[in-house]
Amino acid sequence: MEQLRAELSNALQKQAAQVAGKIKAARCDALGIGRRVRVSHPKLWKDSDWRDSEWKSVYPKIRITTEFQIDFVSSGILN
Template structure:
């Protein structure tokens, strides 16, 4: 990730703090996206395709219309700021 603006201070001195804060924020956002996809029964991540390809016997046992709603996801986004500067 590139931080182009941080008005509160020096990015280099606070980079670890920013990495952790952004990781928590993006993980929370990812969890909300997954919940919305599940509520809409939208398999945008291709979970069904993965099951069909690698676990065909498990796929045969699943309710094709409801399988996604029962999947438990644990989202974790790990942010590492690799460059700081001003956007041109």
């Protein structure tokens, strides 16, 4: 089970990295990072050059990291 867990985690990490790279290259904030910064840190957002067109140049440079925790609830036999 541990080997399967590690393999699944690695596969998901690779897929997540590919997706993150594609959305950053497209300058598409599909994860809502800009919105979170704007809501959580309004002064930072207001005082920075991240607004509107500037955010589009900042966004591709940010680092996106992912972490997966795989837990098997039960296992069964397939017929």
